[in-house]
Amino acid sequence: MMKTAFSRLTLFHYLTVLFWITLITAANHIIEPYAGYRAIGFIYLLLVTILSLIYSFGPVFVAALLSAPIWNYFFIPPKGTFHIHAPEDVMMVVAYFVVASVNGFLTLKIRQYSQKTHQMRLLQESEKLHQTLLNCISHELRTPLTAIVGAATTLQSRTQYPNSDTSSLLTEIISSSERLNHVFENLLDMTRCESGSIKPQLEWFDMTELLHFTMEHLAKFAASHRLHLISEKDSIYFYGDFNLLEHAFANIVRNAVSYSDNGSDITIRIHKELASIVISVVDRGPGIPLENMSSIFDKFYRLPGTPVGGLGLGLSIARNLVETHGGTITVKNNSDKGSTFTTCLPYREPPDSVKETTL
């Protein structure tokens, strides 16, 4: 469909170019008795130059290719033949063809260059806007939010009656602010992923420790669930960005909490398997309908009927961050109830110095 539209447009350009050559040739017949046949060559040259400002290389080259013999046939003596008697006229026609083609080609290059410059300027402007938005989210929105959480937590700790209305209102302020903070975090992560501006700070760390950290970080959010961590006795080291991977796992565990019943179990399991570190998050929620499994990692995708309170970004970010580390995330439904999100990261043996520092 696109191809047909494209060839129609190109054909139209070729026909327009032919139309202009015919028109100028007719006009040249009127001008020639006054200006002489040599000046006619300059008029064709002018035409090719103007055409190159409008059309692409193909039609312009055809204009240069056609106008040379037309000039020769209709205007250069002997008229009505392709013979040229005077050697200087032969040179003029050859020079004309070369100059017309080069002229057309160069004008076209200049046009392309100015288009590129314009695109680069647009790109720079959009990057600036993107940076401003990032700064706005990270400073203007998140900083006051952190202050609100801090103030509400202090007030709550000073409340003499933990079961009072004031206390429950403060709890609501804190949990809503934290939810909003999580949304900002995801938006920030997404814009970073999109712009390719994520620069992982690589270091060796123990993956089991990272999962402990994630569980502590989410302890309040997951207070209504039973979180379990099953890990191997030995440390499992990974070379990557601790914070980025923590964001990824926090998103998966958050979902497990959000989409399963209060009081249900969520099990995080980590083990080494051949050349991979395998981390699975098992919940007892509703599971994922088979037909939607490939979509849940898409940006802004939420399963139909999912209660409000999310942007559909968590899994897409998690996948992006894990892929940045050379890993994969997959999901499958459990045989009885709920789903399991499995992350595989490439394992490599840590240097002895890393093992020694944590002994």
Ligand code: ADP
């Ligand atoms: P969000 O949770 O903000 O909506 P996500 O990208 O994290 O966005 O998840 C996309 C969708 O996948 C969710 O809206 C939900 O419908 C579904 N989903 C994610 N995790 C689970 C889970 N553990 N159990 C059931 N459904 C889930």
